[in-house]
Amino acid sequence: MTVAVNHAFPAGLALETHKQRALTSTILVLPPPGTAVLSLEQGFSGAVVEPVVAVGAEVAVGTPVAQPHDERATTLHSPVSGRVTAIEPRPAATVTGTATCIVIESDGRDRRDPAWRASADVESLSSAELVARLRAAGIAGLGGAAFPTATKLEAARARGARRLLLNGAECEPWICCDDALMREQAQDILHGARLMMRALEADSCVIAIEDDKPDAIAAVRAAIAATGPASGFAVQVVPAIYPQGAERQLATAVTGAEVPTAGLPADIGITCQNVATAMSVARWAREGEPCIARVVTVTGSGVAGPRNVLARIGTPLATLVDAAGGYCDTPLRLIAGGNMTGRALGSDDAGLSKAINCILVATAADLQPRLTAVELPCIRCGDCAAVCPVALLPQQLHRAALADDEAGLLAHGLWDCIDCGCCDFVCPSQIPLAHRFRIARRSLREREDTRRKAAEARERHERHERRVREAAEAERHAFEHARARARGLQSDQDRP
Amino acid sequence: MRFDTSPAPHVIGGYTVPRVMFQVVLALVPAAVVHIALFGPGLVLQLAVASVVALLCEAAALRWRGREPTPALRDGSVLVTACLLAISVTPLLPWWLMAFGTAAAVLLGKHAFGGLGQNPFNPAMVGYAILLVSFPVEMTRWPVPLDAAGGPGWTELARLAVTHVYGGEAPAAWDGYTGATALDSIRNGLSLRYTLPELVSRGEIIGPLGARGFAWINVSALAGGLYLMARGIVRWHIPVAVLAGLLTLAAAARWLDPGANLGPLTHAFSGATMLGAFFIATDPVSAATSDRGRLWYGAGIGVLVWVIRKWGGYPDGFAFAVLLMNLAVPLIDRYTIPRIYGHARD
Secondary structure (H helix, E strand, O other): OOOOOOOOOOOOEOOOOOOOHHHOOOOEEOOOOOEEEEEOEEOOOOEEEEEOOOOOOEEOEOOEEEEEOOOOOOOEEOOOOEEEEEEEEEEOOOOOOEEEEEEEEEOOOOOEOOOOOOOOOHHHOOHHHHHHHHHHOOOEOOOOOOOEHHHHHHHHHHOOOOEEEEEEOOOOOOOOHHHHHHHHHHHHHHHHHHHHHHHHOOOEEEEEEEOOOHHHHHHHHHHHHHHOHHHOEEEEEEOOOEOOOOHHHHHHHHHOOOOOOOOOHHHHOEEEEEHHHHHHHHHHHHHOOOOOEEEEEEEOOOEOOOEEEEEEOOOEHHHHHHHOOOEOOOOOEEEEOOOOOOEEEOEOOOEOOOOOOEEEEEOOOOOOOOOOOOOOOOOOOOHHHHHOOOOOOHHHHHHHHHOOOHHHHHHOOHHHOOOOOHHHHHOOOOOOHHHHHHHHHHHHHHHHHHHHHHHHHHHHHHHHHHHHHHHHHHHHHHHHHHHHHHHHHHHHHHOO | OEOOOOOOOOOOOOOOHHHHHHHHHHHHHHHHHHHHHHHOOHHHHHHHHHHHHHHHHHHHHHHHOOOOHHHHHHOOHHHHHHHHHHHHOOOOOOHHHHHHHHHHHHHHHHHHHOOOOOOOOOHHHHHHHHHHHHOHHHHHOEEOOOOOOOOOOHHHHHHHHHHHHHHOOOOOOOOOOEEOOHHHHHHHHHHOOOOHHHHHHHHOOEOOOOEOOHHHHHHHHHHHHHHHHHOOOOOOHHHHHHHHHHHHHHHHHHHHOOOOOOOHHHHHOOOOHHHHHHHHOOOOOOOOOOHHHHHHHHHHHHHHHHHHHHHOOOOOOHHHHHHHHHHHHHHHHHHOOOOOOOOOOO
16 A cells, blocks of 8 residues: 555635544434435535325335436435325425425335346446446435535546545534444445446546544455455545535645636546445445435434434434434424534425435534634634635635625625535524525526526517518518509509 | 534634733733833833823724724724833823824724724824924933933832822933933944944943843843743744844944944844834734745834834834834735645745
8 A cells, every 4th residue: 555645725724523423333224214215406506306106105115206407416216115195295304495306105025126136247338338327226426415426536547647546534513423443344445446447447446534533444444455455446535624524625625636616527637435335335335225214313412312324315303313322402493404504494394315414413512513603804803714725715705795796795705605614603693694605606606597597588579679670571571562463463463 | 402503613712802912911021020120110100101001092992983883992902002112102291192192002003094004104103203303302311211211210210200200290301310211322322424433432322232222121021022922922933033134234234334323232132122022013904914024024123123224214113114014004904915735836
């Protein structure tokens, strides 16, 4: 193994972590839920899928129940066998907190779809075939974005990335599902990684793990040693600095190069996949299992027994909390994800999605409420700029956001913001900077949308006008022509 | 179960503006103690007048602007302004001048521009500059410090403070107890064609470090400033750049013409150097934004301080240097936006 050099980014935060309690026990495998709630909106990216089953349909485990329109979403497979009882709006782990969901009542038999079978030829598939199969299996990035793995691998191969980066950094202070996976199933992770390397036609794979996970590092190193020397695998230990696990920041830590602003890590020759995604690929390769389950950390001071569970997608979050000993104390916030970037959900009726890596049930002790009742004016101290991992000037960006100054927002890199929340964390004026930038991005997107629609409408209108004009012109021509002919006829008649 | 849906992040660091301001005031304590020990208890009176007037003006301005006064009064920023202004003026300044200067600082320097976070100029220096140009005589009459030969005793200083500050009358004439500051007399002396060694040996005004009295205030301000840096309240860019700008020019000038120029050490520990470098130039609201911008900003202040001390019409030009660089901040900010991650180097 070569000694890897860390090219750490010059900012970020050293945060207090809370992973130990959930790591005292091993991953608990949950039985399939009685009712599965599958959101048609995938995660927080807004990617949607279209149901391909109707209410009343009988489905089995692995039956595709919803398909994407484009390559930004993944096929949804039924996680249970039973009957579709409803397709209706329900609480969901999405931006708005509600989404149309497919509700499937389990028959308790956990019967597999007849089409589900392990393909014997996995090891001999070509790169393109492998990508197509991963797409059909609905494999998605399990690090939190739920972006289709197939799409990402394809784009990376097209851009010539020949190196795979497995993200095992896991920098969010509460989340430890990847840590648990690496400790317990390092062999499988490597198996999945090998397949993704084949899909990429990559020759090497770096597994990046933060230095506060010695057990995971040892387990992955042992697994690499067991696969033999020429495997192309290497572990790179990276410093535990938030947000080390952000894709671009990790790619920089490993390669020393920066990912171009509108580009992908593939543009610097590397592509990033989560260790949990590799695990999911391995399960598909071994048993033909589509993406119907994932490991999720259920933690926080609001649950009695924090732990990692392997649960079917669609399992109601309340069921996950019960698996971790149920609620205790006074749970105030139910967070999908960690305490830095996670989304607070309104209801625990929502189902587990591919994008949820952690359920954090936070009590007052876990939340640092904004200390001053009112947000104070920015004093331009610059602490936010000092911790920004992408070297923005959040104070200037904030001023532009308040003034709704579109040019200023763009000049100060609104689209380069990775939404990590470091600036919020250090702001002495308690300004919700990250949230304000989120709102600014949304309003910019909406404005862009309006402008595009207006341009389209104008074009349509102009086309219409042109058509009307042309039609009138043609009609006039025809009339004049007819009149001319009529006149001609008349003059003919007049002729002696 | 139902839960609240506040946006991320769900945890913040516990840094607050009042805490920042409190640390700044705390870091001023050593300088204030030394100030009182060497120049008498006048500073206590000035601090009292400045604080009361500052709080009243802040509350009044907020009311006029239709804002809720309590949170702003609690943020502590106006007290920092008051403390900085009080420690910058002579301890014998009549109370009504101190009140006038503070009111100018808070009303004109701060609230005329929209209050905390909006002022383009350092409020304390706005107050100081207005006082200095309006009342140059009263502003430059300092008591002779206790560590200078022939100075008054501390009890005499206390009597002077009470009569002048509360009596409302500035020292009428030079006498054994009051005089111009070291930088001032050197400037006057040099303009009368004395050489520097003559002035230094004649007046007992320059001690081993810098100007008598002021040297120790500078040392304690440096200590307070280093404390602020250690606590992460002040980052190194501005103080280092101010000192680098000032001391580089001072060293070069001293090397070229030792008879007419004070050395870098004297510059470093005379006048308002350390207080200015660590407490005044570092006011983030009116300083440049990025780290690189702050280096230019600080260096500009350092250079201007030396230029004003050397050729200007005032003995110590810190206030004017800061205000001039405040003017340059929009320009500096325009050209020092840091390269964002993933953007091309130019």
